[in-house]
Amino acid sequence: MSSTRKLPSPDDPQYDLFGGVPAGSDAPALQTAVHSGRRFVTGDANAIFLGTMRLEEHLKRSGQHAPFTVARLLGAQDWQAFERRYAATGRAPYAPQLMVGLILYGVMQGVHSLRELERLARLDLGCMWVTGGIAPDHANIGRFIVQHEASLTRDFFESLTGSILKATGSGSARLAGDGTVIEAACSHYNLLKEEAVKARATAAHQAVERTPENRAAQQEQERSARCQELFEQRQTARRSNGKNVETLRISGSEPEAMVQRLKRGHGFAASYKPSVLANPDRIITAFEIDPSSETKVIAPMLDQSARVTGEDVRELLLDAGYFDDEVIDATLTRDISLLCPEGQWPAKTKEEGLYHKSAFTYDAHTDTYRCPAGQTLVLISKCGETPRTRAVSVYAASSCTACRLRANCTKAAQGRRIKRYPEDEQRDALRLVMQHRQARYIFSQRKAIVEPVFSSLRGQQGLDRFRRRGLQAVKREFALHVIAYDLSRAVALLRALFFYFYAVPYALRGAHTFFRPHAAFFGLASSTTTSPGPDVIAEKRFATPSEGRGFSEQI
Structure with a gap:
């Protein structure tokens, strides 16, 4: 018989670091779900001790408040969609709430590897509080993510983000959007041109003809x-x-993945373009991924944001890369005021190069254009719409030959010509809106709202490169990063609210106990203050009225 001391398992109550497992605690704790009737393996964070001190007390004394906020927000969610995916019989799986808590808490710490998540559940004290002390292996974690892909990428994100918005009192009447380029999980050097693509497909087809039963050859043929x-x-x-x-x-x-230019001068590589919409408190209310386009995803993101927030978006702030007819139509259809400049913002003059079409002012009353030199361009031809082309009107001036600005305007022998399409009316209206002082002031807030989002995703969560292959897997990975980011914002905002409305008043009254926590989100002892609750004050603090006339009103 071995005389080795039996150490307690992370799944069992731990009363001291060196004592054995208490009698009768070998079996994991099971709990029956109310709606599905399925039994799940659960944990009890209140039963975890560090020596003689409870884990809860240790986290409070060490100032770790994030685990309490994360656990309470996850505990308020509906887990029926996750529970229904399990069979009614067989070995009891881990409770979905605890598994999601482990994954998201790990991503918040910049942990992405399944084996590192397994290690985190066993060693990180904050993670133990979120998960109740369960210790699944990396295989269980990976299967859980794949099994619940549909919920994690949409339904759960929308539900949890709605809870975060309500808890923080954050408004979403004004949103800012942005996108970036993130490298895919593939080599820089394994890029194929047309000849190589065809040769690969031919070789795979021939391999299947030689060995029709070879499963590997069939898979290679499908991929090629x-x-x-x-x-x-x-x-x-x-x-x-x-x-x-x-x-x-x-x-x-x-x-x-699309081969395109990466950010920050890192050359070209196969990559994806994730996009987000964020509110003034930098909480992501919608996200989407496309291999190459940032404009195609605006419409579905606006719809998702409406489902999450439950309120209509009044203003949308986008940079010059979104000055597109599809984006304009999406905002007009939803009666949203779009603030989006054309070209670089703030605008910079170029010493060389030809004048852009936007430098020519259109007069709807006379149906003419006025060029930067003050000359008038009149309508010279008009073509109707065909199945393959759009309707277009062409404008030209008769005095281009002797113009002093000709070198900066055109190189054509017949002079500069301007083509006007039906959608130019909407573009002109948007340009007019962006000339207003109030519109420019509101738009100047876009950078502070949405730019730090991707900085946090890259810097704190380590999202410099996707680690999964395939568009669906990449969407699932990015969804986990977005949800974890929103949880981080919830932790920061709730702590800011607590210190602003409770800690500061205590300090002003000279109380030495002003640091005594009040809000239950931080998992700390109750306070005796009579100040209004954080939900009431947050509603006043974060309500941001829409300012100025919007693009839709100008139309």
């Missing part, structure tokens, strides 16, 4: 066929836009 299909679609799109197709490349291992 998918890669060739995506490559041909991108070729067609480039040709339709008049772009060169000779430089088009695709990743053989991550074909859904």
Whole structure:
């Protein structure tokens, strides 16, 4: 018989660091779900001790308040959608709330590896409070993420973000949007051109013909066929836009990612473009990922934000990259005031180069344009809409030859010509809005609202590169980062509210016990203050009325 001392398991109550497991505690704690009737393995954070001190007391004394906020927000969610995905019989799985808590708390700490999450559950005291002390292995964590992909990427995000907005009293009548480029999980050097894509597909087809029963050969044929299909679609799109197709490349291992320029001068690589909408308190209310476009996702993000916040968005702040007809239509349809400049903002004059079309002022009364030199461009031709082209009107001036600004305007022998399309009316209205002083002031807040979001995702959560392959897996990974980020914002905002409305009044009254916590979100002892509750004051503090006339009103 071995004389080795039996150490307590993280799944069992721990009363001291060196004592054995208490008698009768070998079996994990089970709890029956109210709605599904399924039994789940649960934990009890209140039964965890460090020596003779409870874990709760240790976290309070060490100033770790994030675990209490995370645990309370997760405990307020509805877990029926997660519970229904489990069979009614068989070994009891871990409770979904505790598994999600482990994953999100790990991402908040910048932990992404499944094995590192497994280690975190066993060693991190804050994580023990969130998870109740359960210790799943990396395989269980990975299966859980895949099994509940649908809920994690949409329903759970919307539910949890709604709870965060309510708890912090944060308003979302004004939103700011932005996107970035994040590298995909593939090599910089395994990029294929057209000849290599076709050769790979041919070789895979021949391999299947030689060994039809070979499963690996069949999978390679499916991957190569998918890669060739995506490559041909991108070729067609480039040709339709008049772009060169000779430089088009695709990743053989991550074909859904688009080869494009990375941020901060890191060259070109296969990557994705995640986009977010954030409110003035930098809480993400909507997110989406597209391989190459930031404008196509604005409409679905606005719809998602409306579901999350339960209120209508009055103003949307976007940078110049979103000055697009599709974005304008999406905001007009939803009666949202769009503030979006054209070109670089703040505008910078160029010493060389031709004048952009926006430098020419259109007069609707006379149906003419006025150029930067003061000359008038009149209508010279008009073409109707066809199945392949849009309706267009062409304007030109008769005095371009002797113009002093000709070198900065045109190189054409017949002079400068301006084409006007039906959607230019909406663009002109948006340009007019951005000339207003109040609109420029409101738009200047965009950078402070949304730019720190991606800085936090990259710097604190380590999202410099995706670690999963395939668009769906990347969406799932980004969703976890977004949810974890919103939890971090909830922790910061609730602590700020507490100190602003409770700690400061105590200090002004000279009380030495003003640091005694009040709000239950921090898991600390109750205070005896008679100040109004944080929900009431937060509603006043974070309510931001819409200012100025918006784009939709100008139309």
